[in-house]
Amino acid sequence: MKLGCIGDDFTGSSDLANTLARGGMRVVQYCGIPAGPAGDDVEAGVVALKSRTIAPEEAVRQSLAALDWLRAQGCTQFLFKYCSTFDSTDRGNIGPVAEALSDALGGGPVVFCPAFPATGRTVYQGHLFVGDRLLSESGMKNHPLTPMRDADLRRVLARQTSRHVGHVAMADVAAGADAIAEAISRENDEGRPFVIVDAISERDLVEIGRAIPDMKLVTGGSGIAMGLPANFGCRAGGADRASGFARPGARAIALAGSVSRATRGQVRAHVAAGQPAFEVRASDVMEGRLDPETLSDWLLAQPGVPLAYSSVEPERVAENQERYGKEAVAGAIENLFAETASVAVARGAGIVICAGGETSGAVVSALGIEALEIGPEIDPGVPALKVGGRELRLALKSGNFGAPDFFLKAARIMGGGDE
Ligand SMILES: Nc1ncnc2c1ncn2[C@@H]1O[C@H](COP(=O)(O)OP(=O)(O)OP(=O)(O)O)[C@@H](O)[C@H]1O
Numbered sequence: 001m002k003l004g005c006i007g008d009d010f011t012g013s014s015d016l017a018n019t020l021a022r023g024g025m026r027v028v029q030y031c032g033i034p035a036g037p038a039g040d041d042v043e044a045g046v047v048a049l050k051s052r053t054i055a056p057e058e059a060v061r062q063s064l065a066a067l068d069w070l071r072a073q074g075c076t077q078f079l080f081k082y083c084s085t086f087d088s089t090d091r092g093n094i095g096p097v098a099e100a101l102s103d104a105l106g107g108g109p110v111v112f113c114p115a116f117p118a119t120g121r122t123v124y125q126g127h128l129f130v131g132d133r134l135l136s137e138s139g140m141k142n143h144p145l146t147p148m149r150d151a152d153l154r155r156v157l158a159r160q161t162s163r164h165v166g167h168v169a170m171a172d173v174a175a176g177a178d179a180i181a182e183a184i185s186r187e188n189d190e191g192r193p194f195v196i197v198d199a200i201s202e203r204d205l206v207e208i209g210r211a212i213p214d215m216k217l218v219t220g221g222s223g224i225a226m227g228l229p230a231n232f233g234c235r236a237g238g239a240d241r242a243s244g245f246a247r248p249g250a251r252a253i254a255l256a257g258s259v260s261r262a263t264r265g266q267v268r269a270h271v272a273a274g275q276p277a278f279e280v281r282a283s284d285v286m287e288g289r290l291d292p293e294t295l296s297d298w299l300l301a302q303p304g305v306p307l308a309y310s311s312v313e314p315e316r317v318a319e320n321q322e323r324y325g326k327e328a329v330a331g332a333i334e335n336l337f338a339e340t341a342s343v344a345v346a347r348g349a350g351i352v353i354c355a356g357g358e359t360s361g362a363v364v365s366a367l368g369i370e371a372l373e374i375g376p377e378i379d380p381g382v383p384a385l386k387v388g389g390r391e392l393r394l395a396l397k398s399g400n401f402g403a404p405d406f407f408l409k410a411a412r413i414m415g416g417g418d419e
């Protein structure tokens, strides 16, 4: 293994694995830290953790354990993948995890670049944009667990770390790899080793990749991986990821525990397309009126691509949090989806489409999945996935990713949904 990656959630890890596969690397996504060694042919390993919103000390512990495993597989460069909207709080976990990984790897400058232009996330003058809005004016300001209310990444990161934060601005990035490398060294030499790097296009990301072949620790969204495969001699356009992937006729179910804007639009579009949809109400979950068996029975009795969703507007999420407690309601809904997936798969579902990072982490853990192979891309940042050794296909969609018809498109690509 050459490139060792640690993802702070499961959907984000599949987003990263997708980018690396597009760059020509043979990639496996591991769900948690594997017990044994990786296969000899794996060039990039992505260890998916569910560490984005847990206590910082625990996120650090798990990330260091993942690093140990990746080092034991022979990796020479490491990538810490977080969200392209820099999801975190003043306690972490981006700063504390990056600090711990950097220390373990002997220090030196570390790049921070969440840009992912294909999904509208760009970094300019140290500020993160979502489309034409500052992060702090995007839907992320209402995120249920990591509301992002400051778009200046230099300030956001500085609140999470004792390291000094530097910046490489667009003027240097636009001048290409050599200028970027020089600017990163300048920041580090002046005592600012944690360097936010601007990027507004894929070309910028490729140049940043070219500038950092020897940097031990790189951090960012999946976009930062665009330029890395070439440093390991890999070239885009290798294996056909679609060949032999689909499972025609498999039963597909969709589970949306994401409350992001894009998911809410996808739920509406699914309902408008006449597909079966079941609203999971927080009150029913919290007050014991809905259980996984009932939900799974409903899903398996429907034609097409049945969807169970708890996605509601931010005001209703806030009401639920107020009434039941933020962690309690989040955990109970995640558990319901996780156990529903487990029951539905045991009863014959062959395709599980899941929306939301936290939700996907819970579902994948409940399904006891250890490793995922990367199939064709469904939408930018979302690959179809194949479970090693099992006839099961998955899609793990980050909250804000995907076109309005995502659920139907995902089912079609994976072969299911009796359309
Ligand atoms: N109706 C609801 N009321 C309160 N909390 C909810 C509701 N529906 C879902 N949740 C919780 O909100 C959280 C949503 O996080 P999740 O990561 O799954 O989706 P997301 O934030 O939209 O996606 P991503 O992290 O990929 O951008 C989960 O913990 C989920 O259980």
Ligand SMILES: O=C(O)[C@@H](O)C(=O)CO
Residues within 6 Å of the ligand: 009, 011, 012, 013, 015, 016, 082, 083, 084, 085, 116, 221, 222, 357, 381, 398, 399
């Ligand atoms: O980077 C992103 O936006 C996604 O991969 C993700 O991590 C969202 O949860």
